[in-house]
Amino acid sequence: MAAGSFAEYLAGLDEGALTGLLRARPDVRIEPVPRGFEQLAQRLSAPESLAVALRSVDRDALVVGQAVAALGSPAAVESVARLVEASESAVRVALDELCGRGLAWPEAGTVHLPERLAEHWAAEIGGGRSLAAIARSALLADLRTLAETLDIETAGVRKTELVARLVEVVSDVRAMVDVVRALPAPALDRVDQLRHGYDGYTSFGIAESADRVLAATGLAVRVNNRWEVPREVRVAAWLSQQDLLVTGRPPIAPAAVETRAALVTAQAAVRDLLSGVTALLDEASSNSIAALKKGGVGPRERSRLASRLTLPADLLALGIDLTYAAGLLGRTGTGYAPTEQYERWREEPPAQQWAELATAWFTLEHAPTSREIQGDKELPSASEAGALRRALLRAARDGLSVRAVGAEIDWFFPLHGYESAQLPDKVDAAVREAELLGVVATDVLTDCGEQLVAVLDGGPADAESGDGADGLADRVAGVLVETPCTVILQSDLTAVVSGRPTVAVARLLGAAAVSEARGAAEVWRFSPASVRAAFDAGWTAERLRTELAAVSARPLPQSLEYLIADVARQHGKVRVRGMRSCVVADETMITEILHTRSLAKLSLARVAPTVLSSPYELDDLLARLRAAGLSPVAEDATGTVIVEQRQEHRAAGPRRALARTAPRARLGAAELAKHLLADPEGEDGAPSETFERLAQLGSRLTDAELILLADALDHERDVLITYRNKTGNRTVREIQPNQLYGRWLVSWCHLRGAEREFTVANIESVAPVG
Structure with a gap:
């Protein structure tokens, strides 16, 4: 582990602090878990993991993190406090929030950000060279001109000292913000262009004029016959559009509730x-x-x-x-x-x-x-x-x-x-x-x-x-206690249920009654239709009366007894026999078919002298009769003979979408902390053969990401990748790798619902799906 690195900081945490951090970042505990603190730092610094963690922090922590990025990581706590116009103690509270979630780490009065997080915020702020870097290639005369614009004494001052004074002035970000806000609109637009990495001229005259305005206010330096805006000014321009202030937690009153x-x-x-x-x-x-x-x-x-x-x-x-x-x-x-x-x-x-x-x-x-x-x-x-x-x-x-x-x-x-x-x-x-x-x-x-x-x-x-x-x-358990279930059957053919219905009560009322109201008590109503539905489901009148009496706190009302008896008396007088097809022939042939032993499995039943019913589909019945040596033809519902069409064969359709794999196992925070402290270098367990093959192809990926990808390939698990295609477009895909073919990873892409090939070298990040 490198001195002053994120991994070294993590290795220095005690077991309690490390467990708390791992609990706050559950995605890094998804199998395969990181081996050693170097891989833990890599998992914590992964883009997807950082994005999830950032969504859990408050505004002050976010502001302090952005301030560190604006000043350049690592940044002194004192400088951060000046930038966000807050006390150092208030800044440290926000820093504790960031550090507790693995989004920053302290070192000797300074604050570091994970590299990818610093890059993310720096991209929003804008890049460019610092004034100190620009000054090394600028002429002394141009630096003196800049100093005079900023009211800095230049007489008898050597270049080294002059640069130091200039850097001191432009490093006062809040003062530079006031200067930037006073710029005319074209000059502000020019700074925004430069801040976002666009240095071309859509209109040379307008851009040159804006550059001269920036120079006149001390915000641009002439280098090699062109104007350059220092990074400090670009930071001030970004800050002028933000409310980068630490305000402290809003006061929230207690709820006035008994x-x-x-x-x-x-x-x-x-x-x-x-x-x-x-x-x-x-x-x-x-x-x-x-x-x-x-x-x-x-x-x-x-x-x-x-x-x-x-x-x-x-x-x-x-x-x-x-x-x-x-x-x-x-x-x-x-x-x-x-x-x-x-x-x-x-x-x-x-x-x-x-x-x-x-x-x-x-x-x-x-x-x-x-x-x-x-x-x-x-x-x-x-x-x-x-x-x-x-x-x-x-x-x-x-x-x-x-x-x-x-x-x-x-x-x-x-x-x-x-x-x-x-x-x-x-x-x-x-x-x-x-x-x-x-x-x-x-x-x-x-x-x-x-x-x-x-x-x-x-x-x-x-x-x-x-x-x-x-x-x-x-x-x-002491708050949500079981409430005894009571059922009261009433003469108006309703049942009032208080408490939580048992399985038996729910099954009984669901079969023979209809829910009418829910609240502190449930109301169910019996009707001829609901009781008939119970009989249709296999209940008998005697069984229904017995079970209702068993769950009721009162005897069955006479009205309910009569209702059950009346429905039972009518139930089943008319019968409907189900069939899927029937055989129609003269009576002699019907008798012969009915007594043919090879056709016994068709479950044929005579419903009329010339009609047999069967539970089998029409095509199955035709095939069986023909196999028995008969020559039947098919009819539709009106008795018209169906002319059979020869079946045409077709190629199989496209591959069906693969189901997403089950969520990966997640190791407990305390258990993972113990593993890491016992093996800080991650020496236990050798890398797999798949890992070694991928490592030769995917130079962009960290060891932790290669382990995730190798595990997904070996065990057919889903992973989330950030991929840049050959045209330079970046996409995020959830994939299930199934084969490593040369330099390509053949995978099922859930986004496209089809198989796709991904060049391993173009995969920029890998995250677990869980």
Whole structure:
């Protein structure tokens, strides 16, 4: 490890600090985990990882990081404090936030940024040579002219001293900002051109005039018969368009809420949520939820379900997305239906059920009740709503007003990317969803909400350390207790259910009644149609009466007894026999076919002297009869003979899209910290053969990125790559590598839904998908 490097800083952290950093950056714990601190530094400095981490910092930390980049990493803490017009103590608070997330590291009174992060911010600020570098190739006369413009005494001053004075003046960034802001528009535009790397002249006369204005104000130096603007001036120009000030955390008032009232409200919300989710999944068990062609549930289907289940539209939308994210709802051929996990979840206590749904919601990246809209279509993902939700809850801990935090969300989550008109809707959606989950009640985080943030803040939890849904369930078990289920059957043919319905009660009422209302108690109504549906599903009158009596707190009302008896008396008087095809012939032939032993497997049954029914399809029946030596012909529903067409063969269609691989395993933060401290150089384990082959082709990639790519190739796992094609265009692709062919990586590209070849040398970065 190089002295003063990021890796050396990481190696110097104690186990507690290292564990905290790894917990804050969960993506670096995805298998294969980094071996040694050099690879950890590489994973922490990867573009995708840095982008995720930046979305979790507050505005002051962001401002301080940009200030370091503007001054040039490493930058003295004192200089940063002057630039952001704050005390050194305030700057150090922001630096602690950056360092705790692996976005900076301190060294002897200075601050370093990871190289790629410094480059990212420097690209926004603009490059160029510093004045000290320019002065080495400038004539002394031109430097004296510049000094006189800036009111610097030049008489008898040697070049070395003059340059030092000039650098001192232009390094006063705040003073230079005032000079830049006073420039006329053409000169400002010229500085912006240079700052963004455009040094050509669209109009030589205008550019030359602007350069002379810059020179006249001391912002440009003449070098080799042309004007050059120092980097210090470009930084001042960038800063003139920013509000680069450390303001400190906004004051947030505590919520004026009675704790007991919040608890009762939260418990009621959780009961409604679990009841609604159970009803949704029970309904999906009987009739799968219709899916759109490209996946998801459309507004029309959601409206139908909300009406049928008497659920609020926002609770239904939330329930669909959470059950899918929690693995309780999955895609079938025709839509969405409960998975095998649902049966297990259905039997769990309320605390465990809630914990699994709340964990799914906390980590979800979009807002189920406020989806992104493009044109007239919903975009279920590609949203900053998840990061906004987490920032909101994180900032509202310890009894602070959630609404007050929402009003200051620009400070707590500066990189949200929403327009000012759109942002309040996203905050309202986060608060409303939190209320539906019992995470927020009457403008404050409930005990459940506090525990949710405590367990999951910093990224997806470590299951092996008890910090996942199971650990959360243990923490809220005393709050979300089981409520006894009571069923009261009334003479108006309704059933009133209080408490959480058991599996038996839900199955019984779902089969023989229809839900009418949900709330503190559920109301179900029996009708001839609902009871008949139970008989159609195999229930008998005696069994229905017995089970209703078993779950009811009262004897069966006489009206319900009569209803069951009346429906049972009529049920089955008319029968409908199902068939897929029939055989029509004279009576003698029908008798012969019916008694032919080789045709016994056709399950033929005589429904008339000249008609046999069969459960087999028409083509199967024809083939079997012909194999028995008969010569049947096919008819349509009107009795017209069908003329058979010879089947034409076609080539196979394009390869179907590969399913995305399951998420990679994630090592616990504490466990990875122990591994790294035990083997700081990463000497355990030799690189794979695939790694060695890729290393010879992909010189741009770090060892950590090559290990990720080699692992994906060896085990057919998905990775996210940044790729620059032969025309110089950069794209981000999620791929599944399957073969290394020469210098090309043959992979399935999920974006294109087809196989593509990627030149290994043109892959600029690799990140795990998990």
